[in-house]
Amino acid sequence: MNWRSAATIYRFEIARAARTPLQSVLSPVLSASLYFIVFGSAMAGRLEAIDGVPYGAFIVPGLVMLTVLVESVANASFGIYLPRFTGTIYEVLSAPIGALEILAGYVGAAATKSIVLGGLVLLTAAFFVDYPVAHPLWAALWLVVSALTFSLLGFVIGVWSKSWEQLQLVPYLVVMPLTFLGGTFYDLDVLRPPWRDAALFNPAVYLIDGFRTAFFGRGDLPPAACAAVLAGLCAGLLALAVWMIRSGYRLKP
Amino acid sequence: MTPVLSIQGLSKTYGDGTVALDAVDLAVERGEIFALLGPNGAGKSTLINIVCGLVRPSGGTVEVQGHDIARDWRRARRHLGLVPQELVGEAFETVWGSLVYSRGLYGKAPDPGHLERLLRDLALWDKRRTPVFALSGGMKRRVMIAKALAHQPTVLFLDEPTAGVDVALRRSTWTLVERLRDQGVTVILTTHYLAEAEALADRIGIIDHGRLLLVERTADLMAKLGRKELIVQLERPLAALPEALAELPVGLTDDGHALVYRYDVAHEHGLIAEFLRRLDRAGIVFTDLKTRQRSLEDIFVELVEGAR
Ligand SMILES: Nc1ncnc2c1ncn2[C@@H]1O[C@H](COP(=O)(O)OP(=O)(O)OP(=O)(O)O)[C@@H](O)[C@H]1O
Numbered sequence: 001m002n003w004r005s006a007a008t009i010y011r012f013e014i015a016r017a018a019r020t021p022l023q024s025v026l027s028p029v030l031s032a033s034l035y036f037i038v039f040g041s042a043m044a045g046r047l048e049a050i051d052g053v054p055y056g057a058f059i060v061p062g063l064v065m066l067t068v069l070v071e072s073v074a075n076a077s078f079g080i081y082l083p084r085f086t087g088t089i090y091e092v093l094s095a096p097i098g099a100l101e102i103l104a105g106y107v108g109a110a111a112t113k114s115i116v117l118g119g120l121v122l123l124t125a126a127f128f129v130d131y132p133v134a135h136p137l138w139a140a141l142w143l144v145v146s147a148l149t150f151s152l153l154g155f156v157i158g159v160w161s162k163s164w165e166q167l168q169l170v171p172y173l174v175v176m177p178l179t180f181l182g183g184t185f186y187d188l189d190v191l192r193p194p195w196r197d198a199a200l201f202n203p204a205v206y207l208i209d210g211f212r213t214a215f216f217g218r219g220d221l222p223p224a225a226c227a228a229v230l231a232g233l234c235a236g237l238l239a240l241a242v243w244m245i246r247s248g249y250r251l252k253p
Numbered sequence: 254m255t256p257v258l259s260i261q262g263l264s265k266t267y268g269d270g271t272v273a274l275d276a277v278d279l280a281v282e283r284g285e286i287f288a289l290l291g292p293n294g295a296g297k298s299t300l301i302n303i304v305c306g307l308v309r310p311s312g313g314t315v316e317v318q319g320h321d322i323a324r325d326w327r328r329a330r331r332h333l334g335l336v337p338q339e340l341v342g343e344a345f346e347t348v349w350g351s352l353v354y355s356r357g358l359y360g361k362a363p364d365p366g367h368l369e370r371l372l373r374d375l376a377l378w379d380k381r382r383t384p385v386f387a388l389s390g391g392m393k394r395r396v397m398i399a400k401a402l403a404h405q406p407t408v409l410f411l412d413e414p415t416a417g418v419d420v421a422l423r424r425s426t427w428t429l430v431e432r433l434r435d436q437g438v439t440v441i442l443t444t445h446y447l448a449e450a451e452a453l454a455d456r457i458g459i460i461d462h463g464r465l466l467l468v469e470r471t472a473d474l475m476a477k478l479g480r481k482e483l484i485v486q487l488e489r490p491l492a493a494l495p496e497a498l499a500e501l502p503v504g505l506t507d508d509g510h511a512l513v514y515r516y517d518v519a520h521e522h523g524l525i526a527e528f529l530r531r532l533d534r535a536g537i538v539f540t541d542l543k544t545r546q547r548s549l550e551d552i553f554v555e556l557v558e559g560a561r
């Protein structure tokens with residue numbers, strides 16, 4: 001591993017986001033705040049508590065996850081697609097840098113950004129609702145691994161995409177709906193039988209449930225199953241991303 | 254001495270079936286300036302990009318300082334610097350930031366002194382805090398050269414360094430290349446300008462349709478160019494070369510209207526006079542005389558046409 005190379009990419013990517021703070025930080029935090037205002041405060045009185053957790057608090061982990069997953073994919077896919085598009089990627093591809101260093105740089109930076117955003121959403125939530133954090137370390141670890149996993153997904157999408165349109169397609173047509181339907185706003189048990197079973201094929205369900213368990217001490221699914229899904233996704237996407245870089249898939253003609 | 258760059262049987266067929274390189278062999282020595290010359294689409298960029306790891310070869314091997322670019326790519330790439338053909342840049346980064354980034358990518362410790370020298374050499378020091386998008390095209394190209402040199406490579410590839418560049422910048426690029434050579438850097442450049450290859454290169458390789466047609470020392474190539482032709486336009490066409498001229502280096506044009514006398518400027522020694530005397534004695538009347546020198550262009554065209 002050449003850490004200096006990885007750190008160079010990492011710093012460059014962070015600096016790129018820092019040049020557009022409004023776009024990078026303000027808009028995701030603002031949209032998450034709107035959810036809290038609408039669902040957490042304005043409507044909370046009319047919505048029932050779920051398993052003894054007030055509705056406003058119930059949606060906090062899901063909303064943090066929603067932000068982290070969507071932002072991870074968007075950041076990482078853009079981060080690698082942009083140099084592909086402009087041609088500046090030649091420098092990275094011709095430098096003595098291996099797949100793991102490239103990923104540490106690009107994926108690490110994208111994950112960092114979304115973790116910061118997730119933290120900001122969590123802080124913002126504290127203004128609107130009270131929520132417990134039963135297992136803070138678990139929550140932190142879960143957040144970090146989820147951010148890395150979906151940044152890896154973003155990287156893979158950014159390498160695969162041949163156009164700006166394709167780049168937008170997966171985040172908004174796949175990641176966003178899956179996360180929305182993944183139990184951010186409701187408990188799995190409210191779903192009728194065929195839909196509840198179908199939901200179990202949605203990886204976001206496990207991520208959100210696992211994260212929620214870290215907050216409230218209990219969830220709908222066994223924590224081990226959630227952890228296994230997250231770890232499996234992370235390992236699978238890591239292998240795919242490494243293969244893409246090593247083989248030159250859509251990076252080298 | 255082992256060559257700095259050794260290419261053997263290098264081939265490339267792109268996904269769409271285009272054969273860009275066809276079994277190219279080439280060895281470049283340390284400290285050499287090597288010019289790769291060829292028409293559009295000849296395969297120049299493909300060759301450079303394979304060596305630098307941007308294009309996957311279909312066959313053959315490449316070694317840089319004895320390191321195979323496939324097996325020992327990390328060590329091989331440390332030696333290489335690349336200025337690609339297209340102007341690209343991180344638009345919003347400053348000139349200085351771009352250089353720091355390039356050096357960091359190679360895992361080298363920061364060396365502001367080296368970067369400052371580079372920028373001063375390339376007349377970019379005043380622009381170090383300017384974002385790249387605000388530079389002129391010529392300046393951007395110099396930034397790309399500086400980026401390629403930021404990690405102190407021993408082999409520098411310049412893919413058409415002077416395309417679309419004004420005369421002053423072309424001259425200063427040449428000076429830079431020569432200075433790099435004096436520092437022991439091997440420079441491999443591509444160009445469409447024969448004059449550029451002639452002025453700079455120690456050796457010239459001519460490539461077309463993915464085949465390396467010729468590799469020769471520039472001096473030897475120029476010696477071939479030292480040959481001239483004296484063309485004698487005849488009043489009446491001849492059916493065959495007269496007996497009296499047989500032992501001289503003379504030929505008759507296909508239509509019989511002119512005699513072509515080939516000679517070497519350096520070794521002429523009164524033979525032209527002898528040729529003309531013999532013409533006179535044989536009663537051959539001529540209406541015009543002209544001399545013609547073969548240029549690198551001619552050789553180039555001959556080679557390229559001959560290969561088709
Ligand atoms: N990515 C690619 N996919 C398919 N064909 C390609 C690709 N890149 C280059 N080619 C083809 O390979 C051949 C060689 O191209 P290359 O860019 O190496 O030529 P060149 O000598 O650098 O030309 P120029 O002087 O115009 O830069 C051309 O026929 C070109 O169309």
Ligand SMILES: [Mg+2]
Binds near residue numbers: 299412
């Ligand atoms: Mg080219």
